[in-house]
Amino acid sequence: MIVELKLATIELDIPTGIHPVFDSSIHLANIIDIEPADKVLDLGCGSGILSIASAKKGASMVVSTDIDERALKATSDNARKNGCGDVILTLKGRWYDALKDFPYREDTKFDVIIATPPQTPGRYNFGPRYGGTDGTIHFVHIIEGAPLFLHPEKGRLWLLMISITHVSKIMDMLKKRFYEVDIVERSRRFFTPAEYEKMGKGIFEHLCSQREKGLCEFYTDENGRYYFETLYIKASRII
Secondary structure, X not given: OEEEOOOOEEEOOOOOOOOOOOHHHHHHHHHOOOOOOOEEXXXXXXXXXXXXXXXXXXXXXXXXXXXXHHXXXXXXXXXXXXXXXXXXXXXXXXXXXXXXXXXXXXHOOEXXXXXXXXXXXXXXXXXXXXXXXOOOHHHHHHHHHHHHHEOOOOOEEEEEEEOOOOHHHHHHHHHOOEEEEEEEEEEEXXXXXXXXXXXXXXXXXXXXXXXXXXXOOOEEOOOOOEEEEEEEEEEEEEO
C-alpha cells in the first residue's frame, strides 16, 4: 500500500489480520504536530503508519507498542522499508504496560503520545474493535496514564475518536488532566447498519439505544445515509 502524506510517501505492507489503514489515520498522520527531536509513543501501532510519519517529521525516537506480534513485525519491517528503522523501537504489551521492557523508562518523558484505540460500543465483546459498552474502556486507561509518561510542560496527547463513543465522558476526563483540550478537526464517516451487524449481532441496535440515552451520536444526511463524526483531539499542558 502506498500512502501519500503531505511530507512524504510511505510504502506499507499490511499482513492479513492487521488493522487496515483508514483515511482517518492518514489524516491524523498529516496533522500531528511532531517537532524535530521529539520523543513519541505510539500506542497500538498496527502497521506503523503513525510511527513512520512521526519519524519522517523529525522525531528522534518513536516507541511503538501493540499486543499483536504481527503488528510489531509489520511496523519494524515497514520502518526499515521507509528508511527510519533506527528511530522506531517496537515493544509488546497493552498500552503503557509495554513500557516495562523500555530500556530508558526511568529518565524518559515523551513529547507526544498518539492513540487510536478500538472504540466501537457493544453489549458484549465482539472482537478486536470492541471498546466496551460505551466505547471508552481503552480511552480511560490511556488518558489516566498519559500524565505519568508525558513531558510535564510540552507534552501532547493526540487521540482519534469517533462520535459513536461517549465523547463527553472522555472530554471531561481530558479537561481534568490538561489545561488545553481541543477538537482540532472533524470529518464525516458514512456507514450502514449491515457494516456493524457483520461485526456482531445487535451492535447497530445497541448504537441506537446508546444514542437515545445521549451516550452516542450519529446522524443522517439529506439522502438518508448514516454517518458519524471522526474527531481529532489534542490535549496539552498537564494540570
